[in-house]
Amino acid sequence: MKQLSNDLQHCIDNCNACITAARICLDQHLGEPDMKKCHQLCLDCIALCTACVQMLASQSDYASRVCAICVDLCKACAEECGKFDSEVCKQCAEKCAACAESCVKMAA
Template identity: 45%
Template sequence: MAVATVGEANKACLDACAECQQACETCNYNCCANNPDMAECARLCLDCAAICAACVTLLARDSRWVAQLCQLCAEVCEACAAECDKYDLDYCRECAAACRRCAQQCRAMASVSA
């Protein structure tokens, strides 16, 4: 997913955000399609996908706002992972794992860029 012009410092975080965005979109779709009681999970997945997409954009252009956005992204990813952990479903487990990887990469990026 990462473009060759993206610096190596940003690449791991950008890739983790892109993977997380895709996992969250998939989880959201499955939550909505399969169980109306999973509305909070679906909402958190949409929020997480949106902030991951914003991170991808800002990381790709090496924005000066990357550290702050990555810090917030890590928090949203952790909340999404915690919500997905409530359900014993493959797509929720996959989403939670992607969220944790993204949170870890975003925290690392935020600490380097700060």
């Protein structure tokens, strides 16, 4: 297998950071009724970013398509988490936005 490019590795790193931040956000706020949309988006980000990491690492021919969807989902999660004052929500929003930015390059 050929070595990963810097952009590819950067995207993988940002996806992993997004997974971690979304997990922390979800764990800290699980069960809070006003955060139901946040919970769902965090769960979706964890699932899709995990798939994205795996496909990027294997340099799948379909990685760019998965990254394109990841852009939309991570932007939505960043927007939703950004609505809350919680430090973990703000961290999640930041990591999701960075992931979306990296995935834009991979989706091109």
